[in-house]
Amino acid sequence: MTRLVVIGNGMVGARFVEDVLSADTAGRYDVTVIGSEGCEPYNRVLLSEVVAGKHDFSALTLPTPDSPRLTVLRGTHAVRLDREDRHVETADAARVRYDRLVLATGSDARVPGLTGLRNREGLTSGVHALRTIDDAREIVAATLNARRAVVLGAGVLGMEAACGLARRGVAVTVVHPAAALMERQLDEDASRVVESAMTGLGIDQRVGRGAVEALVAHGRLTGLLLDDGEVVPAELLVLATGTVPSTALAADAGLAVDRGVVVGDDLSSPTDHRVAALGDCAQPPEGGSGLVAQGWEQSRRLAARLCSPALSATFASGSAKAVPDRDPTSNVSDVVRLKAHGLDVVTMGVCGSQRTDDPAQRTLHLSDPDLGRHVEVVVSGGLLVGATCVGAGPVAAELVTTYTRRTPVPSDPAHLLISALTPQPRGATGSxxxxxxxxxxxxxxxxxxxxxxxxxxxxxxxxxxxxxxxxxxxxxxxxxxxxxxxxxxxxxxxxxxxxxxxxxxxxxxxxxxxxxxxxxxxxxxxx
Known part of the structure; x- marks a missing residue:
C-alpha cells in the first residue's frame, strides 16, 4: 500500500482526495488528509453569500468520501516537512509518514501594512479578513452592532462583500486605490456604470483613492484615513486586498518556491518528485488564476497521473478529452460572474487591465449609463476572445455560450450586440x-x-x-x-x-x- 498524504482539506484538497479515491480502482493508496480547520471541507467561494444572508453555513459543506482507505486529521496543521525521512510533523507532535505528498495548503488573506490594522493579539477589533468560515461568522456577528462599514479593496470578493453588507442594512463605503473597480475585469467606462449602480444600492465608493491608516480608539476601529485626508467613519472594516499563497511549509522544507510552490506540467516539485502541489499554493508553468476551476482541473490531472498511466499520458499531451464530461473547447478559467445582490456583471477573456494594443483584435462596445448597461465585445480571428457585460444578463448568457464553445462570430461583430439586445419572440430558442x-x-x-x-x-x-x-x-x-x-x-x-x-x-x-x-x-x- 502506498501512503499518500494530503496537506490541506479545502476545496481543492478535498476534491483531490475524492478524485484519487475514485480513480484508484486498484486500491493502491492509503490516504491521510491533514486539515487545519476543525470542520468539514466547505465551499469557500460562497462565503460572501453567507455574509449577504443568502446561505447559511450548513449549505457550504462539501462531502467527504466514505472509504476505509481514508483518514482525515481535522483541527491540526502541519508544522514541519522532513523530506529525507518522508514524514510530516503536525502541531500536536504527531508524525505522519508518506510515500507521496500533495500540498494543497491554499492561500491566506493579504493584510496591508497600514498603521492601526494590527495589535499584539492580531487584527484590531472591528477589522476582519474574509477568507475562512470563521471570518464570515465574525463579520455576520459584527453587523449586529456596526452601523457603518468600509470594504477595503474592490476586486470580485470586495464587491460581493460590500453588496452583502448593504443587504444586511449596514451603510457601506468601498475604498479602492485603482482607477476602476474590479480593474482586472473592468475598464474605467464599465466601472463608472457599476459605480452608478452601487450608488443606487446605497453603497458609497472612493475609487482611485487609497487608505493610509486605520483609526483606533480604546482598542476598537473608528474609521479609515484616506490618502487625500478624508476620514471615513466605520465600526467594521472588511479587508478584500487579495491573497498570498501559503508556502512557508514548502520553503522551510527546501522545496522550490517563488510566489507559490513551483511545480512542472505534471504538478510535481522539481526539487522532489515525491511532492506535488495543487490549487492556490501552487505555481504551475502557466501561472495561477486564483479560480477554483483551475485547482479542480489540476486535481483531476494529478489523480489521473497517480492512478492511470493511460490518462496521465493523455493529460501530458495537452488533451482535455481526459476529463470526464468536459467540453474540450470550453474555457472555464476566465469567465467571471459577480454574485452580488443588485449588480449584474459578467466578464470573460480579454477585458479590463488584461487589454493590450493588439491590432488583430477588434473591439465594439455599447454603453448606456442611464440604463445601467455597458456591453463590450472583443473579436479576433473570427472568434469572440473577450467580453464585458454590465446590467445585461441576457447578453451575457449569449456571449458566454459563444465564448466558451468558440462559436464563429458574424463577419460584422456588431451583430453580437444587436442580436443579443433585440427582444426575443415568445417561444424563441435559448433555453x-x-x-x-x-x-x-x-x-x-x-x-x-x-x-x-x-x-x-x-x-x-x-x-x-x-x-x-x-x-x-x-x-x-x-x-x-x-x-x-x-x-x-x-x-x-x-x-x-x-x-x-x-x-x-x-x-x-x-x-x-x-x-x-x-x-x-x-x-x-x-x-
Missing part, C-alpha cells in the same frame, strides 16, 4: 434544454448537459441529487438555474407518456424555487 448534449452547463466542474440529463434519467429529482451525482452546482453555484431548468424539462412527460413514470417525476416546487433564489453566478470559481 438550456435547447443546448447540444455536449454543451457544458457547470463550468466549474466541466459537467455537460448530457451528464445532467443522464443523472435525472437515473432518478435524480432535486438539485442536491444532481449535485451528488455529477458535482454540478458545487462550485460557484452559478449553474443552479440551468440545472433547475433541465430538471423541469427532462421531468416533463412527453405527449402520451404516463405522468407516473419513474423517470418523469417533476422536481419539487420548493427545489426549483431554491435554485432560482440561489446565486445568479459568479465565476470567481467558474461555474
Amino acid at each position: 438550456v434544454a435547447d443546448l447540444p448534449d455536449d454543451a457544458t452547463v457547470c463550468r466549474c466542474n466541466g459537467v455537460s448537459k448530457a451528464a445532467i440529463v443522464s443523472c435525472v434519467h437515473d432518478g435524480a429529482a432535486t438539485v442536491d441529487q444532481v449535485a451528488a451525482g455529477t458535482r454540478a452546482t458545487t462550485g460557484c453555484g452559478g449553474c443552479v438555474d440551468d440545472v433547475c431548468a433541465l430538471l423541469a424539462a427532462v421531468s416533463t412527460p412527453a405527449p402520451g407518456e404516463p405522468t407516473d413514470s419513474p423517470t418523469t417525476s417533476r422536481p419539487r416546487e420548493d427545489d426549483v424555487t431554491k435554485g432560482k433564489h440561489m446565486i445568479h453566478s459568479a465565476e470567481t470559481a467558474g461555474s
Whole structure:
C-alpha cells in the first residue's frame, strides 16, 4: 500500500482526495488528509453569500468520501516537512509518514501594512479578513452592532462583500486605490456604470483613492484615513486586498518556491518528485488564476497521473478529452460572474487591465449609463476572445455560450450586440434544454448537459441529487438555474407518456424555487 498524504482539506484538497479515491480502482493508496480547520471541507467561494444572508453555513459543506482507505486529521496543521525521512510533523507532535505528498495548503488573506490594522493579539477589533468560515461568522456577528462599514479593496470578493453588507442594512463605503473597480475585469467606462449602480444600492465608493491608516480608539476601529485626508467613519472594516499563497511549509522544507510552490506540467516539485502541489499554493508553468476551476482541473490531472498511466499520458499531451464530461473547447478559467445582490456583471477573456494594443483584435462596445448597461465585445480571428457585460444578463448568457464553445462570430461583430439586445419572440430558442448534449452547463466542474440529463434519467429529482451525482452546482453555484431548468424539462412527460413514470417525476416546487433564489453566478470559481 502506498501512503499518500494530503496537506490541506479545502476545496481543492478535498476534491483531490475524492478524485484519487475514485480513480484508484486498484486500491493502491492509503490516504491521510491533514486539515487545519476543525470542520468539514466547505465551499469557500460562497462565503460572501453567507455574509449577504443568502446561505447559511450548513449549505457550504462539501462531502467527504466514505472509504476505509481514508483518514482525515481535522483541527491540526502541519508544522514541519522532513523530506529525507518522508514524514510530516503536525502541531500536536504527531508524525505522519508518506510515500507521496500533495500540498494543497491554499492561500491566506493579504493584510496591508497600514498603521492601526494590527495589535499584539492580531487584527484590531472591528477589522476582519474574509477568507475562512470563521471570518464570515465574525463579520455576520459584527453587523449586529456596526452601523457603518468600509470594504477595503474592490476586486470580485470586495464587491460581493460590500453588496452583502448593504443587504444586511449596514451603510457601506468601498475604498479602492485603482482607477476602476474590479480593474482586472473592468475598464474605467464599465466601472463608472457599476459605480452608478452601487450608488443606487446605497453603497458609497472612493475609487482611485487609497487608505493610509486605520483609526483606533480604546482598542476598537473608528474609521479609515484616506490618502487625500478624508476620514471615513466605520465600526467594521472588511479587508478584500487579495491573497498570498501559503508556502512557508514548502520553503522551510527546501522545496522550490517563488510566489507559490513551483511545480512542472505534471504538478510535481522539481526539487522532489515525491511532492506535488495543487490549487492556490501552487505555481504551475502557466501561472495561477486564483479560480477554483483551475485547482479542480489540476486535481483531476494529478489523480489521473497517480492512478492511470493511460490518462496521465493523455493529460501530458495537452488533451482535455481526459476529463470526464468536459467540453474540450470550453474555457472555464476566465469567465467571471459577480454574485452580488443588485449588480449584474459578467466578464470573460480579454477585458479590463488584461487589454493590450493588439491590432488583430477588434473591439465594439455599447454603453448606456442611464440604463445601467455597458456591453463590450472583443473579436479576433473570427472568434469572440473577450467580453464585458454590465446590467445585461441576457447578453451575457449569449456571449458566454459563444465564448466558451468558440462559436464563429458574424463577419460584422456588431451583430453580437444587436442580436443579443433585440427582444426575443415568445417561444424563441435559448433555453438550456435547447443546448447540444455536449454543451457544458457547470463550468466549474466541466459537467455537460448530457451528464445532467443522464443523472435525472437515473432518478435524480432535486438539485442536491444532481449535485451528488455529477458535482454540478458545487462550485460557484452559478449553474443552479440551468440545472433547475433541465430538471423541469427532462421531468416533463412527453405527449402520451404516463405522468407516473419513474423517470418523469417533476422536481419539487420548493427545489426549483431554491435554485432560482440561489446565486445568479459568479465565476470567481467558474461555474
